[in-house]
Amino acid sequence: MTRTLFFVALLMLGSCATAPNRINNACAVFDQRDGWFTNWHREAKQAEREFGVPVPILMATIYTESGFNPRAKPPRTKLLGFIPWKRPSTAYGYSQALDGTWTTYQTHTGRWGARRSNFADAIHFIGWYHNRSHQLNGIALNDAYSLYLAYYSGHAGYSKGVWRNSSVAQRGARRAADMATRYAEQLRACGR
Template structure:
């Protein structure tokens, strides 16, 4: 009898963990409200705080960049391209995950963090990548980590491209960076209203 009860309990726990893991990887219901995002995914709030302790910077800037890059979809990829609108010719890059990180840049990040084995479709790893990249942009191009506009231009063009001014010939990118900056400011305002609440949330015992 004890064995049967223990087995049922184990199965129940495993099912709960599986469902929680699936929910953790699903797109948040309201991506325009950073407080709602963190309420739905308390672990994300603690993960981004851990990364800020490591690299420095605010919460609202990397969250706005991730919003722009993937809309918080774990398996996001660039759109498939088609020849004559019918024949698939592949994707424009190997960008993947929450941060839409390229494989080559991701390898640089892996080297920077040492022995960790980060995954591009894991939010904690992705946001750590973004904050690492922001730290590099700050060190190489003196772009403040609170400057969402400048940080996004570095993120999109690379630090070398930004220093050469490649973004200046791309009006569409300038407009996108402005949207990222406006969204970051909204996120900052929202965080000011729920920060105390978020600080009381726990990661979740199963993590």
């Protein structure tokens, strides 16, 4: 009996530490991660209430940044074209937040134990960051495209317009905005 409970607990914890396998549908993502130990929908709604950023935009940011991989990192650069070398940034986790930005978030919110590999912490961070984009750059909280541009470029970079010369930033913003629209439709259809 004890052995069975141990294996069930291990399977549950293991499923929390991996990306959901159906990430193109918000209802499916929540269905896969709402249970006894975690409730992603509740965490997303809580971030929406606290920061005013709609759940579809929060989820689309995670989709675009990490594909819901809790331990996502940028790929390593190659030395001499084939030797794995350094990573281009310190981005990590669901939110792909940089070390310095994450520390700023912890300082501003007092959430010192927050981890980038924890969904609840990551979605709270994204809500906080998008809300700061609204405060600092005047971006509407329901403007997924511009919120993503500020997320990708940083607040100062957004205000300087560095994203205008970055096809990568613009493609990411279009992807996030399109996914936010899809997620919104899906969540309405499944009653979330």
